[in-house]
Amino acid sequence: MPTATPSRGFAVRAWLRANTGPLIVVGLLALLPFAVALIDGQPLAEVLANQPGQAKFIQGLMIEVFILAIFALSYDLIFGITGLLSFGHAMFFAVGAYLSGIMIKSFGWSLAPTLGLLAVVAVVQALLFSVVLPRVQGVTFALVTLGIAEVFHIVIQSRELVGYTGADVGLQGVIPPAFLSPAAQRLRFYFVALGLAVLVYLLCRRFVDSPTGRVCIATRENENRALMLGYNTFYFKLTAMIISSLLASLAGFLHMLYQPIVSPGIASLSYTVNALLMVLVGGMGTLSGAPIGAAILRLLTFYFDKWFGQSSGFILGMVYVALVLFLPYGIVGTWKLRRFAWRSGWARLAQPLRPPSRDGERL
Amino acid sequence: MTVTRVTFPSKTMDNGIILETHKLRREFGALVAVADVSIAVRAQTLHSIIGPNGAGKTTFFNLLSGNITPTSGRVLFKGRDITHLPVHRTAHLGIGRSFQITNLFPNLTVLENVRLASQALGHDSFHFLRSHRSFTRYEARAREVIEMVGLTARALAPARTLPHGDQRKLELAMILAPDPEVLLLDEPTAGMAAEQVPELISLIQRVQAGGQKTVMLVEHNMNVVMRVSDMITVMHQGEVLAEGTPDEIAANEAVQNAYLGGGVWRPVANGGK
Ligand SMILES: Nc1ncnc2c1ncn2[C@@H]1O[C@H](COP(=O)(O)OP(=O)(O)O)[C@@H](O)[C@H]1O
Ligand SMILES: [Mg+2]
Numbered sequence: 001m002p003t004a005t006p007s008r009g010f011a012v013r014a015w016l017r018a019n020t021g022p023l024i025v026v027g028l029l030a031l032l033p034f035a036v037a038l039i040d041g042q043p044l045a046e047v048l049a050n051q052p053g054q055a056k057f058i059q060g061l062m063i064e065v066f067i068l069a070i071f072a073l074s075y076d077l078i079f080g081i082t083g084l085l086s087f088g089h090a091m092f093f094a095v096g097a098y099l100s101g102i103m104i105k106s107f108g109w110s111l112a113p114t115l116g117l118l119a120v121v122a123v124v125q126a127l128l129f130s131v132v133l134p135r136v137q138g139v140t141f142a143l144v145t146l147g148i149a150e151v152f153h154i155v156i157q158s159r160e161l162v163g164y165t166g167a168d169v170g171l172q173g174v175i176p177p178a179f180l181s182p183a184a185q186r187l188r189f190y191f192v193a194l195g196l197a198v199l200v201y202l203l204c205r206r207f208v209d210s211p212t213g214r215v216c217i218a219t220r221e222n223e224n225r226a227l228m229l230g231y232n233t234f235y236f237k238l239t240a241m242i243i244s245s246l247l248a249s250l251a252g253f254l255h256m257l258y259q260p261i262v263s264p265g266i267a268s269l270s271y272t273v274n275a276l277l278m279v280l281v282g283g284m285g286t287l288s289g290a291p292i293g294a295a296i297l298r299l300l301t302f303y304f305d306k307w308f309g310q311s312s313g314f315i316l317g318m319v320y321v322a323l324v325l326f327l328p329y330g331i332v333g334t335w336k337l338r339r340f341a342w343r344s345g346w347a348r349l350a351q352p353l354r355p356p357s358r359d360g361e362r363l
Numbered sequence: 364m365t366v367t368r369v370t371f372p373s374k375t376m377d378n379g380i381i382l383e384t385h386k387l388r389r390e391f392g393a394l395v396a397v398a399d400v401s402i403a404v405r406a407q408t409l410h411s412i413i414g415p416n417g418a419g420k421t422t423f424f425n426l427l428s429g430n431i432t433p434t435s436g437r438v439l440f441k442g443r444d445i446t447h448l449p450v451h452r453t454a455h456l457g458i459g460r461s462f463q464i465t466n467l468f469p470n471l472t473v474l475e476n477v478r479l480a481s482q483a484l485g486h487d488s489f490h491f492l493r494s495h496r497s498f499t500r501y502e503a504r505a506r507e508v509i510e511m512v513g514l515t516a517r518a519l520a521p522a523r524t525l526p527h528g529d530q531r532k533l534e535l536a537m538i539l540a541p542d543p544e545v546l547l548l549d550e551p552t553a554g555m556a557a558e559q560v561p562e563l564i565s566l567i568q569r570v571q572a573g574g575q576k577t578v579m580l581v582e583h584n585m586n587v588v589m590r591v592s593d594m595i596t597v598m599h600q601g602e603v604l605a606e607g608t609p610d611e612i613a614a615n616e617a618v619q620n621a622y623l624g625g626g627v628w629r630p631v632a633n634g635g636k
Contacts, residue, residue, distance in 0.1 A: 203492075211482055211498060212491035218479050221468040228428070228466075229483040230454030230541070239491060 022288065026198055033059050033187060050186045059190040063182070065291075065298045066193040067254045070200045072278035072290035074247035079276070080285030081208055082240040083220030087142040088129065088149030089275050092245045094267035095125055096252020098156055098171060101262055102164050105174045118249050126245035130238045146269060153267040171262040182258045193254060197291065200247055204287050207243060216240050220285075281323050283330025292331055381406035381577050382427065382458075382545055387436035389422055396422040398601035399436065404545075404594075409571050409578045411588045414598035420581045421463055423598070424547050427579075428460040429453045440545075455484060459543030463550045463581070465530045469523035473514055473533055476522050477505035481540035504540055512536045512566065528555045535563065539570060545577045546570075552582065560584065564591060589613065 282289025304312035
């Protein structure tokens with residue numbers, strides 16, 4: 001099975017063909033604000049000028065989806081890909097939001113140094129979470145990470161830090177830079193958030209396809225065997241944690257820019273559960289499931305609140321139970337399995353018609 | 364009970380000893396699974412360990428490969444003490460280990476299982492922004508080994524979908540991929556259909572002789588063991604009952620009584636089946 005070195009043009013075409021689905025989705029998302037305006041009868045010039053209206057509102061909702069998508073992707077990297085069950089993931093997000101907000105508001109830092117500091121802190125907190133990894137696994141790891149995150153959750157709510165964190169009210173009064181103002185520059189913010197979500201998705205895909213990512217998958221599948229082959233699995237888990245922490249902090253940073261108030265709730269266990277839900281609903285370990293899970297979580301929450309008011313939480317719970325029952329591998333996971341079964345069915349049907357292949361590369 | 368032991372004069376690589384143990388012992392509670400076993404394995408030979416179930420063969424392998432730590436005793440590889448080396452380090456020394464119980468990455472393809480095995484000892488595992496496909500030598504090596512064990516037709520099937528015999532072949536491919544100097548094979552033919560056994564055994568022999576490798580083999584089929592081994596160690600209840608060439612073992616009374624069921628072992632006409 002010798003493969004000729006593919007030319008650049010060939011590689012690009014192959015990439016486009018392999019990513020048709022995501023590309024169409026991104027294209028549609030880029031058109032969405034304008035499509036909404038058209039349906040709503042709002043002139044497109046008003047959308048470009050960030051005038052209030054349905055288009056601006058939908059952009060806001062979708063910005064939240066994009067931020068959650070980055071958060072969910074970061075969780076899929078450690079949970080779905082590497083097999084680490086962390087119950088402290090909300091802290092990665094909250095550190096991104098709080099640290100950057102405090103640096104900008106209380107210390108007057110500009111964006112670049114804030115992001116630089118955030119990157120350093122994200123790496124440090126990943127190390128903090130990982131020091132226990134050689135000793136504890138599975139549920140114990142989940143509980144240790146939950147413990148660390150809960151300490152952080154309590155600290156940001158403490159009265160002593162009220163001047164910085166706003167304690168239980170939350171962090172408010174951060175002035176985002178004018179060029180990225182979520183109100184005055186909503187459309188720009190929309191495209192920045194969309195662009196970053198796409199970038200993070202591609203980055204995660206690249207990681208999973210890399211030699212390091214392959215070992216992370218092997219660690220999830222059978223850590224003992226990975227060790228036996230000669231991989232020091234700790235360093236691979238650590239790498240996944242660091243990348244995950246960086247991405248979750250980025251999501252938290254965008255959340256801080258977008259939201260007028262950063263509530264301490266984003267550091268709580270329920271926010272980690274959100275990440276877990278998004279990944280499970282989308283399909284763990286699939287990466288493309290994470291943004292789908294994010295869209296479902298945010299949009300269902302929003303529209304159920306609107307339609308059902310008080311009982312929305314109950315109905316939402318029912319929907320999640322149904323999704324888990326009927327799509328046990330999540331939306332993308334189940335779809336991939338079905339498609340695989342479907343394809344191999346056709347392959348079996350077509351088999352007798354084909355001349356027997358020598359190298360048997362059929363399946 | 365007489366213990367026949369071949370004693371080796373020295374303990375260094377100069378005398379051709381690649382792997383040796385000194386009074387290696389492992390207890391599980393009150394049970395002594397491996398009881399002060401001292402053996403020396405000559406480089407580039409095929410050295411078999413035989414003994415009834417529960418004799419301690421797998422535990423002995425686990426001690427050699429670093430999967431479990433001994434209660435006492437030492438393991439030397441080329442004269443170097445590797446007793447307390449963590450398990451992921453022994454592979455880098457050139458010691459490969461296969462498992463009696465199938466131990467694969469079940470949801471990954473055959474190719475990916477073997478490719479991961481061949482990537483393990485390279486120094487490219489910490490590239491995380493390049494596709495693994497751009498490191499072609501690991502995949503090329505994986506395909507080569509898959510061809511050797513005869514799994515080419517199943518290369519893209521998930522490992523869990525393979526029949527048991529093919530999983531054993533995959534297990535062998537994974538240990539061959541990084542091209543180790545010493546291969547510890549724990550019942551590589553366990554549960555395989557009888558007609559597939561000679562094929563696999565002759566592959567092991569080819570790899571051993573062709574690559575000048577040292578193979579330690581745990582195998583229950585006495586015909587196979589007698590035919591392929593340069594040296595045989597017989598274990599019984601954690602202890603070494605006897606050690607010697609196949610002829611010496613076949614003639615050893617203690618082994619006859621304890622293990623070969625009292626009767627004198629004779630080669631079967633169709634040896635190896
Ligand atoms: N992890 C363990 N915990 C307790 N006992 C064990 C363990 N592993 C093996 N043993 C015991 O040690 C003895 C030797 O087992 P093993 O090495 O698997 O023998 P063999 O491979 O020769 O069949 C058996 O009695 C077995 O029950
Ligand atoms: Mg055994």
